[in-house]
Amino acid sequence: MSVQSPPAALNDYPAPVLKVDPAEKWRRLLMWPSVIPLLLWMIVPLAFTIYFSFIRYNLLNPANTGFAGFQNYQFLWGDASFGPAILNTLIFIGAVLAITVVVGILLAVLYDQDFPGKNIAMLLVIAPFFVMPTVSALIWKNMIMHPVYGSIALILQKLGLPPVDWFADYPLLSVIIIVSWEWIPFSFLILVTALKSLDVEQKEAASIDGAGPFTKFRYIVLPHLEKAIGVVVMIEMIFLLSIFAEIYTTTGGGPGNATTTLAYLVYALGLQQFDAGIASAGGILAVVLANIVSIFLVRMLAKNLSQSV
Amino acid sequence: MTMSKPAWTKIGLTILGWLVGAMFFYPIFWMAITAFKTEKGAYSPDIFFLPTLESFADVFARSDYFLFARNSIIVSFGSTILCFILAIPSAYRMAFYPTAKSQSTMLWMLSTKMMPAVGVLIPIYIIWQWLHLLDTITGLIIIYTLMNLPIAVWMSYTYFSEVPKGILEAGRIDGATASQELWHLLRPMTMPGLSSTALLLIILAWNEAFWSINLSSAKAAPLTVFIASYSSPEGLFWAKLSAASLLAVAPIMVMGWLTQKQLVRGLTFGAVK
Numbered sequence: 374m375s376v377q378s379p380p381a382a383l384n385d386y387p388a389p390v391l392k393v394d395p396a397e398k399w400r401r402l403l404m405w406p407s408v409i410p411l412l413l414w415m416i417v418p419l420a421f422t423i424y425f426s427f428i429r430y431n432l433l434n435p436a437n438t439g440f441a442g443f444q445n446y447q448f449l450w451g452d453a454s455f456g457p458a459i460l461n462t463l464i465f466i467g468a469v470l471a472i473t474v475v476v477g478i479l480l481a482v483l484y485d486q487d488f489p490g491k492n493i494a495m496l497l498v499i500a501p502f503f504v505m506p507t508v509s510a511l512i513w514k515n516m517i518m519h520p521v522y523g524s525i526a527l528i529l530q531k532l533g534l535p536p537v538d539w540f541a542d543y544p545l546l547s548v549i550i551i552v553s554w555e556w557i558p559f560s561f562l563i564l565v566t567a568l569k570s571l572d573v574e575q576k577e578a579a580s581i582d583g584a585g586p587f588t589k590f591r592y593i594v595l596p597h598l599e600k601a602i603g604v605v606v607m608i609e610m611i612f613l614l615s616i617f618a619e620i621y622t623t624t625g626g627g628p629g630n631a632t633t634t635l636a637y638l639v640y641a642l643g644l645q646q647f648d649a650g651i652a653s654a655g656g657i658l659a660v661v662l663a664n665i666v667s668i669f670l671v672r673m674l675a676k677n678l679s680q681s682v
Numbered sequence: 683m684t685m686s687k688p689a690w691t692k693i694g695l696t697i698l699g700w701l702v703g704a705m706f707f708y709p710i711f712w713m714a715i716t717a718f719k720t721e722k723g724a725y726s727p728d729i730f731f732l733p734t735l736e737s738f739a740d741v742f743a744r745s746d747y748f749l750f751a752r753n754s755i756i757v758s759f760g761s762t763i764l765c766f767i768l769a770i771p772s773a774y775r776m777a778f779y780p781t782a783k784s785q786s787t788m789l790w791m792l793s794t795k796m797m798p799a800v801g802v803l804i805p806i807y808i809i810w811q812w813l814h815l816l817d818t819i820t821g822l823i824i825i826y827t828l829m830n831l832p833i834a835v836w837m838s839y840t841y842f843s844e845v846p847k848g849i850l851e852a853g854r855i856d857g858a859t860a861s862q863e864l865w866h867l868l869r870p871m872t873m874p875g876l877s878s879t880a881l882l883l884i885i886l887a888w889n890e891a892f893w894s895i896n897l898s899s900a901k902a903a904p905l906t907v908f909i910a911s912y913s914s915p916e917g918l919f920w921a922k923l924s925a926a927s928l929l930a931v932a933p934i935m936v937m938g939w940l941t942q943k944q945l946v947r948g949l950t951f952g953a954v955k
Contacts, residue, residue, distance in 0.1 A: 400779050403771035407791070407835050410768065414828040415794045421805030432808075480702065488696040496939050497703035500710055503938035505889040507909040508927040512713050516920055522725045524712065554709070563954050566946045604950050614798040618891030618906065622913040636800040643804045644896060652804045660801035667796030674951055675789055 419660065425653035432647035445654040449642075452651070454630045458638040465549060465634055466613045470606055472553040477560030477605065482594065484561075485568045495565075502558035506618035513551045514540060514623045544624050544631045551619055556612075560605045567601035568594070600673070607670040611663050635659055710931070716924035724920035737925035750908035751929070756819055757894075757904050758887035761826035762880050768827070769834035774864070776835075777842030778850065788839065791832040792951050799892045810897060819902045822894060826887040834883060836951050837944075841875035842868070878944035881937045888934050905930040 429441045449455055484495050501509065517524050520538040529536055539547040571594065579589050615636050620626060626633040626641060633641070635655060643652030704711075716724050718733035741747055776784040806825070807816070815821030845868060853867050891906040898907060909930055912923050938945070946954055 397779070400775050403775040404787070406768040407772040407831055408787070410828060411791055411794050411831060415797070418802035418805040418809070419797070421809070422802055425804060425808075483695075483699060483702065486695050486699075488692060488699050490696070491699060494699045494703035496942070497707035499938070499942065500707055500935055503885060503889070503935040504710065504931050505906050505909065505934070506891045507895075507906050508713075508931055509709075511909060511912055511923060512709050512927060515918060515923060516712060516716065517709055524708070524727070527727055554706070557706070559949065562942070563946050563950055567954050601954050604954055608950065611796055611798060615800045615892055617800070618895060618910065621895060622910050636798070639800050639803060640896065644807065649804050649808060656801040656804055659798045663796055663798040663801065667793060670796065671789055671793050674792060675785075 422653045422656045422660070425649050426657050428650055430648075430650040430653075432649055441650060445650040448651050449654045449658075452638075452642075454633050454638055454641075457630045458633045458635050461545060461630075461632065462614070462634040462636075464545065465552075465616070466610060468549045469552050469556060469613055470609060472549070473556045473560040473609060474602060474605060476553075476557050477564050478595075478598065478602075480557070480561045481564035481568050481598075482590065484565055499558040499562055501554050502556075502562070504555070506555065507622050509555050510551055510619040510622040513554070514547075518547060518550075540624060541628065544628060548619055548623065548632050551623070552613070552616060555619075556609060559609065563605050564598055564601055567598055571597045603673060604670075607666050607673075610666045611670075614659055614663055635662075710935075713924045713927050713931075716920050717928040719921050719924075721919055721921045724924070737921040738929070740922050741926045741929065747908070747926070750903060750905050753819060753822075753898075753902055754888055754904035754906075754930075757822045757826060757902075758884045760819070760823045761830060761887050762883040764823060764827045765830050765834040765883055766838070766876070766880065768831060769838050773835050773838035773842055774868075777839050777845075778847075788836065791835055795829075795832050803892075803896060806893075807896065815897075817898045817900060817902050821897055822902060822904070825893045825897065826890060829890070829893075830883045830886055833886075833948055833951070834879065837879040837882075837948055838872075838876060840947070841872045841879075844875075845871050875944065878941040879948060881941040882945060882948045885934055885938055885941070 426445050427441055427443075429437050429439050429444075431437055480498060484491060484498070504512075515523075518539040520526055520536050520541075523539075525539075526536045537543070575593060576589060579593055584592070616634065617636050617640065620632050620634065620637050621640075624632040626637045635658065639652045639655040639659065642648050642655060715729065717737055718735070719731060720734055720736055723731055776788065810816045810821050813821075815824070849867060849871075850863060853863050858866070888904075889906065891910070894904050894906045895910060898904070909927060912919075912926065
């Protein structure tokens with residue numbers, strides 16, 4: 374820092390600049406404690422997943438080894454659960470994203486207004502995010518959605534409507550409802566924070582110009598939230614790809630394969646049927662899906678970082 | 683006296699705001715109440731009843747409850763401490779002595795979080811088996827540290843960056859050594875931010891259920907796994923399920939409420955502040 378910046382032509386050669394400060398040599402070491410573990414974390418498991426996905430590897434049958442080529446991928450493709458798992462994953466992620474973003478926006482607009490006790494009401498809304506997934510899943514399954522004693526059943530009974538056996542008749546929808554309940558607070562919290570930075574004057578100016586609430590929402594609020602919505606969608610997608618505990622504790626992927634997602638299928642193939650090869654092929658698919666999303670996310674974060682520095 | 687239109691809007695807004703809050707909180711409220719009911723009374727929708735600690739006694743009587751709770755505490759606090767030990771030096775370096783590579787290093791760190799856990803489940807399981815880390819507290823601490831490390835680096839970096847550079851330079855002129863600088867200048871100034879980051883990391887580790895269910899079973903299993911064991915048929919014992927759940931959830935929820943403001947920054951890697 375004490376060094377004057379070199380002439381523009383020298384900018385391509387940063388080495389001489391670094392030599393000036395002998396402490397720099399030691400400071401570089403400060404990066405190691407975080408870079409080395411993360412480097413290992415990034416490379417080693419993924420390399421193994423790729424490797425396993427191309428060999429015959431059954432944990433119960435160690436004699437069966439050798440290069441498998443694309444056989445694992447073909448087996449996976451031919452597995453009766455594969456098609457439904459991909460479809461379930463897409464429906465599940467799509468539905469949860471749509472619900473959390475839409476409800477999140479509505480809640481953000483609601484709690485952007487001032488009213489008595491607003492902060493406490495907001496704490497109630499974000500509370501579900503802090504509940505561990507296994508608790509959420511079991512409370513919802515046994516106490517809220519139970520076909521006879523559950524709270525929803527009692528309400529339906531009061532209204533004179535027939536009870537619904539949620540997990541038997543609408544298993545995927547039930548899981549979607551539970552996971553949405555957990556993740557709406559996430560999108561809400563981010564969107565309401567983003568909304569706070571919206572210029573009050575801009576809103577007022579629009580009101581003076583005669584803009585109704587819907588016009589304001591459409592042309593001022595929504596464009597302002599665009600970036601935050603993008604962040605919510607991308608971060609949620611990466612987490613939702615690995616949603617597991619909610620399915621594991623409520624349906625176990627069933628009935629049949631009605632709630633088997635890609636994540637659950639990988640678990641079932643690898644740790645229940647012990648076929649590490651085929652399960653790894655499934656894992657690679659999840660990684661590819663996540664990478665497509667994260668390219669966009671990282672690009673956006675990079676833009677953000679260069680703006681703030 | 684008639685009320686003006688804005689006053690009515692405000693009343694409507696208040697009712698709606700509270701109603702929505704109550705709806706979202708209802709499952710947690712219901713769980714908290716049921717925890718104090720008897721197993722017989724649990725199925726009745728009463729809100730007013732004679733509270734009892736019976737179900738808590740039942741949960742505690744399961745000899746293993748305290749083991750699970752202890753594991754949760756060690757794993758979440760242990761991984762958080764380890765995270766900071768690894769993250770602080772790098773964050774310090776990048777905030778105060780940035781190089782051309784700092785920005786891309788940070789983005790690369792974040793990109794390690796984009797890996798879906800399921801993509802590396804099989805190799806981690808097998809590697810943990812080789813290293814005898816399956817069902818050990820060490821094994822879970824390592825995973826959670828790696829999981830949270832990018833957030834720890836990122837958050838520490840942003841808090842360090844907010845420290846006015848002039849203060850450190852003034853300290854240096856007065857002859858402060860690097861360690862004095864860290865302890866007497868940086869620590870007090872960044873403590874609020876770093877401690878809420880720590881709370882966030884503890885929450886994330888406490889509630890993590892993918893790795894805990896897959897990598898631990900009896901000895902090292904945290905509360906997430908303990909609750910999962912209620913999935914059936916014990917889930918129908920509402921009072922016990924609720925008591926166990928309340929114990930697992932309550933402390934973390936209080937922490938979450940305390941750290942609410944930092945949460946957004948931590949969860950979006952600073953993209954939304």
